[in-house]
Amino acid sequence: MILCVGSTGLLGRKVVKDLISRKFKVRCLLRNSSKTSILEKTGAEIIQTDFKNMELLDRAFKGVDTVISTFSTNIAKQPETKGLWSNDYQINFELIKKAKEHRVRKFVFTSYWGLAKFGAFEHGMIKKMIEDLLIISGLDYTVLRITSLATDMSLLLGSSLKKRGFAPIIMKKLERISPILLEDLSFCITDSIQNPKASKSIIEVAGKEEYTFLELQNLFSDAIGKNIHLIFVPLLIANIIAYIIDSLTVNKYNARGLVSAFTGGSTCDITTMNDIFRLDQGSFKAYLTDHYKNSNCTLG
Numbered sequence: 319m320i321l322c323v324g325s326t327g328l329l330g331r332k333v334v335k336d337l338i339s340r341k342f343k344v345r346c347l348l349r350n351s352s353k354t355s356i357l358e359k360t361g362a363e364i365i366q367t368d369f370k371n372m373e374l375l376d377r378a379f380k381g382v383d384t385v386i387s388t389f390s391t392n393i394a395k396q397p398e399t400k401g402l403w404s405n406d407y408q409i410n411f412e413l414i415k416k417a418k419e420h421r422v423r424k425f426v427f428t429s430y431w432g433l434a435k436f437g438a439f440e441h442g443m444i445k446k447m448i449e450d451l452l453i454i455s456g457l458d459y460t461v462l463r464i465t466s467l468a469t470d471m472s473l474l475l476g477s478s479l480k481k482r483g484f485a486p487i488i489m490k491k492l493e494r495i496s497p498i499l500l501e502d503l504s505f506c507i508t509d510s511i512q513n514p515k516a517s518k519s520i521i522e523v524a525g526k527e528e529y530t531f532l533e534l535q536n537l538f539s540d541a542i543g544k545n546i547h548l549i550f551v552p553l554l555i556a557n558i559i560a561y562i563i564d565s566l567t568v569n570k571y572n573a574r575g576l577v578s579a580f581t582g583g584s585t586c587d588i589t590t591m592n593d594i595f596r597l598d599q600g601s602f603k604a605y606l607t608d609h610y611k612n613s614n615c616t617l618g
Contacts, residue, residue, distance in 0.1 A: 324389030
């Protein structure tokens with residue numbers, strides 16, 4: 319039995335579908351407020367909890383061989399740092415404890431690439447602490463450090479570009495990014511379960527194509543079908559704005575930490591990833607073109 323946490327997100331739903339297609343038995347552990355209709359259609363077992371009910375958690379872990387946690391707070395919707403600690407840290411901490419109690423064999427966790435630059439950012443601190451807990455837990459584990467997701471590019475950045483024709487970012491023009499497709503990341507996650515090369519490993523994962531942000535601007539223009547513009551906000555201005563926000567809110571959102579995390583490129587050497595997973599990755603450029611072609615067809 320595979321226990322999946324974070325199954326209502328785009329990545330989590332894809333992982334559940336892939337596991338079902340591979341004939342794994344899947345149980346999804348969801349918060350009480352989560353919508354279940356999409357997951358119910360997959361045939362996965364569903365348990366809902368507030369993650370404080372130990373009886374329900376014990377029931378969720380009964381017969382579980384592997385835990386997959388893609389659980390992550392959407393910081394665009396819930397930006398307060400307090401919520402990140404009570405959700406992302408506390409929930410994953412409880413999962414690790416229960417995995418130990420129930421003698422779970424494997425724990426797969428999705429983290430951030432480049433955690434060094436996330437040192438002042440709450441979400442990055444939390445990811446690193448969970449990684450450290452897994453390392454000392456005695457569990458077999460695979461941590462996948464993700465650069466950026468293709469869906470984040472198309473749904474977050476792309477939506478703003480399509481609607482307004484422009485979007486501000488705090489990256490430099492020639493910094494590079496290599497988004498990974500959802501299906502490719504899901505393959506790595508599901509393959510980690512029984513892949514001995516992924517045992518007790520922290521693996522950086524990224525797409526096979528690298529783009530500067532100027533190239534990305536052209537890519538979006540071609541895919542959307544109109545000229546769009548990325549507005550490159552100077553780091554000094556971004557830090558001044560972040561400082562003002564933190565001062566006015568008593569560091570409620572840790573805006574300066576957020577700026578430090580989301581400046582700089584997002585790419586890595588995928589030699590180890592390719593050696594472990596033997597994956598023929600898809601093209602981000604092709605994905606983006608298909609995404610907007612299908613979007614236009616739907617709108618039409």
